[in-house]
Amino acid sequence: MCGIVGYIGQKDAVGIILNCLKKLEYRGYDSAGIATVCEDKIEVRRGMGKIAELEFRITEKPLTGTIGLGHTRWATHGIPSDRNAHPHVVGDLAVVHNGIIENYLTLKQDLESEGCVFTSDTDTEVIPHLIHKCILKGLKLEEAVIRALSYIKGSYALIVLRGQEPQKLIVARQESPLIIGVGEGEYFIASDIPALLSYTRKVMFLDDGDIAVVKSHGVDIRKLNGTLVTRQIQEVHWSPTLAEKAGYKHFMQKEIFEQPRAIIDTFRTRIRAGREISFEPLNLTRKGPPSINKIFIVACGTSWHAALVGKFMIEELCRIPVEVDLSSEFRYRNPILDERCLLILISQSGETADTLAALKEGKSKGTKTLAICNVVGSSLARNVDDVLYTYAGPEIGVASTKTFTTQLVALYLLAIHLGRMLNRIDMDYVERMIKDLVRLPHLVEEVLDREEEIKSLAKTYVHYDNFLYLGRGINYPIALEGALKLKEISYIHAEGYPAGEMKHGPIALIDEGMPVVVLAPKGNTFQKIMSNIEEVLARRGKIVVLTQKGNKELIYKANSVIYIPESNPLLIPILLTVPLQLLSYHIATLRGTDVDQPRNLAKSVTVE
Numbered sequence: 338m339c340g341i342v343g344y345i346g347q348k349d350a351v352g353i354i355l356n357c358l359k360k361l362e363y364r365g366y367d368s369a370g371i372a373t374v375c376e377d378k379i380e381v382r383r384g385m386g387k388i389a390e391l392e393f394r395i396t397e398k399p400l401t402g403t404i405g406l407g408h409t410r411w412a413t414h415g416i417p418s419d420r421n422a423h424p425h426v427v428g429d430l431a432v433v434h435n436g437i438i439e440n441y442l443t444l445k446q447d448l449e450s451e452g453c454v455f456t457s458d459t460d461t462e463v464i465p466h467l468i469h470k471c472i473l474k475g476l477k478l479e480e481a482v483i484r485a486l487s488y489i490k491g492s493y494a495l496i497v498l499r500g501q502e503p504q505k506l507i508v509a510r511q512e513s514p515l516i517i518g519v520g521e522g523e524y525f526i527a528s529d530i531p532a533l534l535s536y537t538r539k540v541m542f543l544d545d546g547d548i549a550v551v552k553s554h555g556v557d558i559r560k561l562n563g564t565l566v567t568r569q570i571q572e573v574h575w576s577p578t579l580a581e582k583a584g585y586k587h588f589m590q591k592e593i594f595e596q597p598r599a600i601i602d603t604f605r606t607r608i609r610a611g612r613e614i615s616f617e618p619l620n621l622t623r624k625g626p627p628s629i630n631k632i633f634i635v636a637c638g639t640s641w642h643a644a645l646v647g648k649f650m651i652e653e654l655c656r657i658p659v660e661v662d663l664s665s666e667f668r669y670r671n672p673i674l675d676e677r678c679l680l681i682l683i684s685q686s687g688e689t690a691d692t693l694a695a696l697k698e699g700k701s702k703g704t705k706t707l708a709i710c711n712v713v714g715s716s717l718a719r720n721v722d723d724v725l726y727t728y729a730g731p732e733i734g735v736a737s738t739k740t741f742t743t744q745l746v747a748l749y750l751l752a753i754h755l756g757r758m759l760n761r762i763d764m765d766y767v768e769r770m771i772k773d774l775v776r777l778p779h780l781v782e783e784v785l786d787r788e789e790e791i792k793s794l795a796k797t798y799v800h801y802d803n804f805l806y807l808g809r810g811i812n813y814p815i816a817l818e819g820a821l822k823l824k825e826i827s828y829i830h831a832e833g834y835p836a837g838e839m840k841h842g843p844i845a846l847i848d849e850g851m852p853v854v855v856l857a858p859k860g861n862t863f864q865k866i867m868s869n870i871e872e873v874l875a876r877r878g879k880i881v882v883l884t885q886k887g888n889k890e891l892i893y894k895a896n897s898v899i900y901i902p903e904s905n906p907l908l909i910p911i912l913l914t915v916p917l918q919l920l921s922y923h924i925a926t927l928r929g930t931d932v933d934q935p936r937n938l939a940k941s942v943t944v945e
Contacts, residue, residue: 339364339365339408339409339410339411339423339433339434339435339528340358340361340362340363340364340365340408340409340435340527340528340529340532341361341406341407341408341423341433341434341435341494341495341496341515341526341527341528342354342357342358342361342406342407342408342433342496342525342526342527342528342532343405343406343407343433343496343498343506343508343524343525343526343527343551344357344404344405344406344523344524344525344526345403345404345504345505345506345523345524345551345552345553346403346404346520346522346523346524346553347403347522347523347553348403348523349401349402349403350373350402350403350404350405351371351373351395351399351400351401351402351405353525353536354371354405354406354407355371355388355391355392355395355407356535357407357525357527357532357533357536358371358388358391358407358408358409358532359388360531360532360534360535360733361409361527361528361529361531361532362387362388362409362934363733363734363735363933363934364409364411364435364528364529365409365410365411365412366387366388366409366410366411366934367385367410367411367412367417368383368384368385368386368409368410368412368417368418368419368421368422368423369383369384369386369387369388369390369391369407369408369409369410369422370382370383370384370391370407370408370422370423370424370433371383371391371395371400371405371406371407371408371424372405372406372407372424372426372431372433372498373400373401373402373404373405374402374404374405374498374500374503375400375401375402377429377500377501377503378429378500379426379429379430379431379498379499379500380400380401380402381424381426381431382394382395382398382400383408383419383422383423383424384419384422385417385418385419385422387409387934388409402503404498404503404504404506405498406424406431406433406496406498406506406526407424407433408422408423408424408433408434410422410423413437413460414437414441414458414459414460414461415457415458415459416458420456420457420458421457421458421459423459423461424498425456425457425459425461425462425464425465426465427453427462427465427466427468427469428465428469428472429499429500429501430465430468430469430472430497430498430499430500431465431497431498431499432461432464432465432468432495432496432497432498433495433496434461434464434493434494434495435493435494435495435513435514435528436491436492436493436494436495436511436512436513437460437491437492438460438461438463438464438489438490438491438493439490439491440488440489440490440491441460441463441491444463444467444488444489445462445463448463448466448467448470451470453466453470460491463489464485464489464493464495465497467484467485467488467489468481468482468485468497469481470485471484471485478497478499478502478505478507479507479548479550482497482507482509482548483548483561483563486509486511486548486561487561491511491512492511492512492513492690493509493510493511493512493513494508494509494510494511494513494514494515494528495508495509495510496508496526497509504552504553505550505551505552506524506526506550506551507548507549507550507551508526508543508548508549508551509547509548509549509561510543510544510545510546510547511545511546512545512690512693513528513688514528514529514686514688514715514716515527515528515543516528516529516530516533516540516541516542516543516714517540517541517543517549517551517556517568518533518536518537518539518540519537519539519540519541519570520536520537520539522553522554523553524551524552524553524556525537526551529686529712530573530575530712530731531575531731531733533573534573534575534731538572538573538574538575539570539571539572539573540570540571540573540714541556541558541568541569541570541571542568542571542714542715542716542719543558543568544566544568544719545716546560546561547559547560547566547568548560548561571713571714573713574713575730575731586926587734587922587926587932587933588732588733588734588933589734589736589738589826589922589932589933590922590932592732592733592734592738592739593738593739593785593915593918593919593922594785595729595730595739596738596739596742596743596778596781596785596915597778597779597781597782597785598778599727599728599729599730599739599742599743600742600743600746600777600778600781600911601778602728602729602730602743603726603727603728603729603743603746603747603750604746604750604774604775607750608771608774608775612764612767612768612771613764613767613771614750614753614754614757614767614771616725616750616751616754619707619723619725619754620722620723621679621705621707621722621723622754622755622758627679627705627755627758627759628677629657629677629678629679629705630657630658630677630678631657631658631659631660631677631678631679632651632657632658632659632660632678632679632680632681633659633660633661633662633667633672633674633678633679633680633681633699633704634647634648634659634660634661634662634680634681634682634683635661635662635663635664635667635680635681635682635683635692635695636661636663636664636682636683636684636692637663637664637665637684637689637691637692638737638821639685639736639737639740639741639818639821640683640684640685640689640692640737640741640744641661641663641664641683642741642814642815642817642818642821643683643709643741643744643745643748643814644661644681644683645661645813645814645817646745646748646811646814646815646910647659647661647681647683647745647748647751647752648660648661649810649811649907650748650749650752650811650907651748651751651752651755653752653907654752654753654755654756654761654762654907655752655755655756655759655761656759656761657755657759662695663691664682664689664691664692664694664695665691667691667694667695667698668694668695668697668698672698674698674699674702674703674704675702675703675704676703676704676705678699678704678705679704679705679706679707680695680696680699680704680705680706680707681706681707681708681709681751682695682696682699682706682707682708682709682717682721683708683709683710683744684708684709684710684715684717685710685711685712685727685729685732685737685740685744686710686711686712686715687708687710687711687712687715687716687717687718688712688715688716688717689717692717693716693717693720696708696717696720696721700720705722705723706720706721706722706723707721707722707723707724707725707751708721708723708724708725709724709725709727709744709747709748709751710724710725710726710727711726711727711728711729711732711740711743713726725747725750725751726747727740727743727744727746727747728743729743733933734932734933735825735933735934735935736822736825736826736921736932736935738918741818741914742781742911742914742915745910745911745914746774746777746911749770749774749907749908750774752907753767753770753771769905770905770907773904773905773908774908776904777904777908777911777912780901780902780904780912781911781912781915783902784901784902784912784915784916785915785919787899787900787916787919788919790899791899791916791919791920791923792919792923794881794897794899794920794923795920795923795924795927796923796927797897798852798879798881798920798924799924799927799928801829801850801851801852801879802829802830802850803829803830803831803846803850803851803852804820804823804829804830804831804832804851804852804853804854805820805831805832805834805839805843805846805847805851805852805853805854805878806819806820806831806832806833806834806853806854806856806917807833807834807835807836807839807853807854807855807856807866807869808833808835808836808855808856808913809835809836809837809856809862809865809866810860810862811906811907811909811910812856812858812909812910812913813833813834813835813836814910815856815910815913815914815917816833816834816835816836816854816856817833818833818914818917819831819833819854819856819913819914819917819920819921820832820833821833822917822918822921822922823920823921823924823925825921825935826921826922826925826930826932826935827921827924827925827928827930828928828930828935828936829924829928836855836862836865836866836869837865837869839869839872839873840872844872844876847873847876847877847878848876848877848878849877849878849879851878851879852878852879852880852881853873853878853879853880853881854881854882854883854917854920855869855870855873855880855881855882855883855895856883856913857870857882857883857884857888857891858883858884858885858901858906858909858913859884859885859888860906860909867890867894870882870891870894870895871894874894879896880894880895880896880897881895881896881897881898881899882894882895882897882898882899883898883899883900883901883913883916883917884898884899884900884901885900885901885902885903886900886901886902886903888900899916899920901913901916
């Protein structure tokens with residue numbers, strides 16, 4: 338999950354690398370470092386802390402150079418410390434790495450027995466030692482990297498810099514994302530697109546097993562077996578301003594308020610004449626109704642909550658059974674898959690390691706695969722049969738907001754499209770569903786207009802240390818998501834539960850010190866939710882209710898009420914999500930936590 342950056346060209350590498358690292362800090366911020374070449378010697382500045390601390394160290398002891406690499410770390414092997422910060426240097430080699438070397442202990446023991454001295458606790462340090470060992474045997478730098486990688490088991494995206502060869506960088510990728518940005522007489526290397534947007538929108542996505550020699554005048558890409566390959570240059574259409582705060586206090590706040598725009602961008606090219614869903618590039622339905630008798634949806638974290646909502650949508654509109662799995666558990670239960678199944682994989686980044694592993698499981702059994710993803714050209718998008726992009730733009734805040742709601746929009750569109758293809762719903766119904774979706778951005782804006790009201794509510798509940806979130810049916814996953822947002826960014830213990838399960842355990846926790854957030858939209862389970870509210874009241878719990886405007890029954894039951902607009906039941910989850918995002922955000926800011934970079938978390942989980 339670490340962020341890595343490289344630059345080669347004619348400009349000041351230090352400033353460029355630092356700026357790129359800041360854009361990648363959401364991938365990890367335990368420590369950071371940078372290396373350049375000055376007079377054929379490697380110069381390194383690194384240490385524990387965020388990029389600002391690294392900048393301070395460079396101010397105290399400046400660096401120069403037109404080639405270099407940088408790293409911002411999310412700790413796996415070895416605690417956050419100066420000695421475990423990247424780059425790692427052996428001889429005149431500097432290496433930065435994202436991933437996990439699974440056999441590093443065996444390699445380290447072998448290297449130590451040959452006299453190598455390790456200065457960190459990381460798995461990464463075996464890489465420069467192996468490369469250096471190969472160079473001492475007379476191999477050229479790129480040959481040495483290939484030979485070293487042949488010993489390694491695990492995942493990696495890495496950049497190698499050598500002091501005696503300051504005219505090139507060696508980069509390689511295996512199960513960890515890595516892209517090369519193309520400029521005029523210069524190249525940029527990074528783990529993720531936002532790092533490069535200030536410099537170029539032309540990028541090449543490396544595939545697993547690629548190794549590239551990057552020089553200022555060109556790039557040579559080969560497979561580890563030496564086969565020359567070509568990676569197409571693609572144009573990224575994200576605006577650099579989307580990766581800036583634009584006057585907001587935090588990226589998370591900005592991204593919450595970007596949701597009306599992101600929702601529009603996600604649906605506008607998929608609606609024809611206001612009454613028809615079009616997925617022209619979708620192979621799944623291009624030749625007529627798909628032959629599917631079961632759907633599996635796999636995802637992690639917030640995307641898993643979207644998958645749970647998607648189950649309700651697809652089963653309701655398509656009448657096809659849907660199973661939802663956590664990506665990390667899916668392949669280990671030997672799922673029953675065949676060519677009549679559809680495997681839907683949801684990932685904001687398209688680089689989530691467990692979700693990519695689930696994709697391999699599905700493909701190995703001949704299953705049709707479809708991704709819902711936010712990043713064009715990501716590993717997931719390149720390897721599925723079909724992809725639906727959520728045009729949310731870059732999301733810098735670690736806690737997912739706009740990518741979650743756009744995932745729900747994509748699932749809604751997919752459910753309508755499949756339902757129509759399978760003749761489960763008629764055109765009049767489709768038209769009504771589309772009209773509701775077109776109104777949705779305006780309804781989300783109505784909720785956002787209540788920010789000050791929700792901020793005032795946050796002041797009431799900021800000092801509580803435990804929360805319970807309850808929902809039923811399609812809104813139960815939103816209770817999970819609301820609880821996750823609160824715990825992620827405020828470090829308050831919060832649990833989401835199906836409301837009907839409250840009596841089977843969580844009720845034991847309810848007292849005057851326990852706020853209970855109840856999702857109570859009008860519908861066929863409303864009276865059941867009302868019974869849950871009575872049960873909380875009987876135990877003196879603090880009740881915060883979310884319901885539609887005009888629902889007066891709850892005014893006298895709840896301590897606090899947040900009203901949302903009316904919409905159809907399949908879109909209500911989105912309208913419930915937005916105030917929960919704002920509530921979590923304002924509680925976290927009042928508690929003084931680092932909202933955009935919460936402790937121990939990283940945006941994209943690229944290791945298992």
